[in-house]
Amino acid sequence: MNFARFAVAGALALAVSCAALAASAHGFKVGSLQIGHPWSRATPAGAKVGGGYLSIENKGTAPDRLVAVSVPFAARAEIHEMAVKDGIMTMRPLDNGIEIAPGQKVEFKPGGYHIMFMDLKEPLKMGEMMKGTLTFEKAGTVDVEFKVDSIAAKGDDAHKGH
Ligand SMILES: [Cu+2]
Numbered sequence: 001m002n003f004a005r006f007a008v009a010g011a012l013a014l015a016v017s018c019a020a021l022a023a024s025a026h027g028f029k030v031g032s033l034q035i036g037h038p039w040s041r042a043t044p045a046g047a048k049v050g051g052g053y054l055s056i057e058n059k060g061t062a063p064d065r066l067v068a069v070s071v072p073f074a075a076r077a078e079i080h081e082m083a084v085k086d087g088i089m090t091m092r093p094l095d096n097g098i099e100i101a102p103g104q105k106v107e108f109k110p111g112g113y114h115i116m117f118m119d120l121k122e123p124l125k126m127g128e129m130m131k132g133t134l135t136f137e138k139a140g141t142v143d144v145e146f147k148v149d150s151i152a153a154k155g156d157d158a159h160k161g162h
Contacts (some may be wrong), residue, residue: 007110026147031139032060033100040117040146041110041153042126050124052115053155054076054148055103064138066106067097071132071146075119082111091116097137109155124148 028035038054052071056065069077078093098113100106108114117124124130129145136142149155 006071019136026145028142028144030134030136031064033058033064033136033139033142035134035142035144038132038144038146039153039155040124040130040148042148042151043120043124044151045123047123048119050074050117050120051110052117053108053110054115054146055107056100058100058102061100061102062138063101064136065097065099066093066134067137068135069115069132070135071117071130073121073124073130074117075121078116078118080114082114100110108112126150 005065009092026037028038034057036057038052038053040050043050052069056066066079069079074157080091081094082089082091084090093116094113098106106113118147126148128148130148132144132146133143
């Protein structure tokens with residue numbers, strides 16, 4: 001009986017993760033820039049900050065630069081870099097944004113580059129699509145949607161290939 005219950009739960013979990021996977025394959029395009037799978041993590045109630053992740057691929061012949069991000073659900077969004085320096089995890093805002101060279105694909109992911117949503121106006125809930133706008137130096141602005149994943153999502157397995 002316990003096994004049966006476990007099997008049902010397992011099948012449900014599998015169905016949910018497959019649905020999430022199918023829904024998560026989304027992308028956006030502006031000029032020669034390809035933006036892959038913007039996503040975020042659910043935040044606990046009362047949290048003031050959240051993180052945004054995505055990939056940007058430059059399929060053009062000239063460099064471009066992500067200079068700003070804005071979202072309606074937070075007071076502001078900053079472009080951050082996280083790195084381990086002398087054994088200490090540090091995070092710093094990149095005031096000049098990030099350059100994407102021709103042919104380069106820049107990945108924003110937990111533990112590396114990320115977008116930091118500051119002063120959240122509402123908690124990020126799993127399964128929701130949160131609107132945002134990216135501004136590039138040359139390509140201009142593009143509206144994207146951040147898919148909110150689970151609070152523990154790491155982004156390296158489920159999102160491979162998007
Ligand atoms: Cu940060």
